[in-house]
Amino acid sequence: MLDFPPLADSSPTLDEARTLLERVWGHADFRGLQASVIEEVLAGRDVLAVLPTGGGKSVCYQVPAILREGVGLVVSPLIALMTDQVEALKQQGVAAARLDSGLTMDERSAVWRAARSGELDLLYVSPEGLASGSMLERLAELPISLIAIDEAHCVSQWGHDFRPDYRTLGRLAEIFPRVPRIAVTATADARTRDDILASLKLGEARVFVDSFARPNLQLTAERKVNGSxxxxxxxxxxxxxxxxxxxxxxxxxxxxxxxxxxxxx
Known part of the structure; x- marks a missing residue:
């Protein structure tokens, strides 16, 4: 884990988050709605953050996971996405690991040992993996700092990438009642946001929606002419x-x- 100064009994502060951001990622300050989202999670409150692609959604849960006591649990739908994020974090000195079907039994055992001994900052799992009762039982024995649900539009029956196992993630509110949860996505209209909040039982969550304006992009279309x-x-x-x-x-x-x-x- 990162060698970061021990925290006081109170919740980590936004100043500590900025210090960590510069130390690990090399950025002097947060951008857009990142600071507001992170402040909510650091205080132990639930959040739904709809930020545009490239808006730094992952930082919104990675920073609090490192600062809060315990291991941050990240639910991600793609093995390739989990692998990329874990490897990038490791290169930055963050203790991160993943549990997915691509690991051998020995590798999975090593991850669980690291999690139990408090050596991990972030642990990435798939929604299908969480559907296994045995994984949830083992996770319930760990100190969980937060639960992040990435690509949260997959939760919604109205989302464009509906995944049935995402619909079961609402039970995490009952299994980990005092653990803050953050759902992040770049794709969620008002109807989808309402469905995400209901499905994940995030009724008290604060919702952040950033602007999706892209003045540097333009879209044109033309009708295809009939022909060969x-x-x-x-x-x-x-x-x-x-x-x-x-x-x-x-x-x-x-x-x-x-x-x-x-x-x-």
Missing amino acids: RARTDARVVELVRERRGRSGVVYCGSRDGCERVADAL
Whole structure:
């Protein structure tokens, strides 16, 4: 774990959070709504934070997890996402680990030993893993500093990436009644936010919604002219040529379409 000065009996302060931010991430101060979200979690209160992509959602639970006593439990839907975050944290000197199907039994045992001995700041798990009663029983024996539910739109039946096992995460409120929970996402309209709050039993949570304005981005569309695939591919090539030297993404509806357009390009 990070060698950070011991805290007083009171909750960690925002000044301590800023000191940690600069020490670990190299940033002098928080941006956007990060400070307000972190202050709520440090005080032990529940939060729903809807922040745009690139808005630093992970810092909103990583900083409090390090400062609060115990291990921060992070529920994440993708193994690749968990792996990336854990490896990045390790490189920054943060004691982080993950429990997923990609680990061997020996590796899983080592993670549990580290968690029990208080050596971890953050522990990443999947919603499917939490569906296992045995994992919850073992987690209930640990001092949990907070519970973060990443990509929280997956909780909602109205979300664009609905995951059934996310719907069961509301029981964490009963299993860990005194542990603050933070749900974060970049995708949640008002209806989805209401569904997230109800499903996760975050009725008292403060909701933060940042601006999604992107003045540096613009979106245009044009109707496809009826014709052959060759004509459509030629139009794609024309659009790419107009943007020579710039990066971009071409989406296709099928693998065959991708291969055909790639050949044309």
